[in-house]
Amino acid sequence: MKKQVIFITGTSSGLGKAIAELCYENGHIVYGSSRNPPSENPYVKELKVDVTDQQSVQNAVNYILEKEGRIDVVINNAGLGIIGPIEYLDVADVNRVWHTNVNGLLHVLQAVLPSMRHHNAGKIISISSIASVIALPFRGVYCASKAAGDKIIQSLRMELSQTNISCCSIQAGDIRTSINENRLKVKDLEDPFYADIVKRTNxxxxxxxxxxxxxxxVALEIYRLLSHEKLPITYVVGKPLQKLSLWIKRIVSEGVFEKIIASYSK
Ligand SMILES: NC(=O)c1ccc[n+]([C@@H]2O[C@H](COP(=O)([O-])OP(=O)(O)OC[C@H]3O[C@@H](n4cnc5c(N)ncnc54)[C@H](OP(=O)(O)O)[C@@H]3O)[C@@H](O)[C@H]2O)c1
Structure with missing residues (x-):
């Protein structure tokens, strides 16, 4: 693959950091971003960006375009989890998740698309989750936010079908990252109807x-995808059992599938 200019959100930890390092090792120009960028990173040019703030994303993209003249690949990776009974979710927390996982994606797309359309080239990868396809108890808002991201990417693909811009959602299974520590939780959940099961689910x-x-x-699988001329609509990466769950969902009734998922949450 020839040298690409790659912009990645959420590179201060976890998957974003791993993708950024891999892209750098393979000789690409990598711009990472997060709210708390490391002060020194030998691999990546780190920018301070809050994806919930449209201007902050736009400023980062303007900066990269000024320096490099183009962005070949954007990887929308910044994301936030949330767990808790729907009945008790704090609406301010729900907004934080939505603004990060959904509006953040929109901000990134709106910032990079004018330049990608000008060059009639570009690859857009959005990090989604298997949870975008499978609703999970106590994670409804996270699942919904990832499903919303998938739909945005699917719509965008059709809107850009006359161009050489290619988009894909990565539906990932579990990845060993700091997502657990960063996940938002309902505080002081004492209602006995939920308290134990939410603790066990957590x-x-x-x-x-x-x-x-x-x-x-996971970064390696995503990196390999970048060499494809056209990206698939979705790409699933995960352990075999998690991939299998998507196949099972296709072949059994909704009711049976719900029972299978619920049986894992008791
Ligand atoms: N880990 C899993 O099991 C798993 C499974 C499926 C999908 N995913 C998805 O993978 C992506 C990466 O998550 P991860 O597992 O690597 O978790 P992580 O270690 O918590 O990383 C999340 C990254 O997003 C950044 N971020 C969060 N809010 C942001 C904001 N408002 N603006 C800019 N950056 C922000 C964080 O940096 P700052 O805090 O410094 O801003 C951090 O770099 C997420 O979209 C997640 O939903 C994860």
């Missing part, structure tokens, strides 16, 4: 993430 998610794929392994 622990279960933490365990699954800790057993998940390494960020490096």
């Amino acid at each position: 622990q279960h998610i933490d365990d699954e993430v800790n057993k998940g794929m390494s960020a490096r392994a």
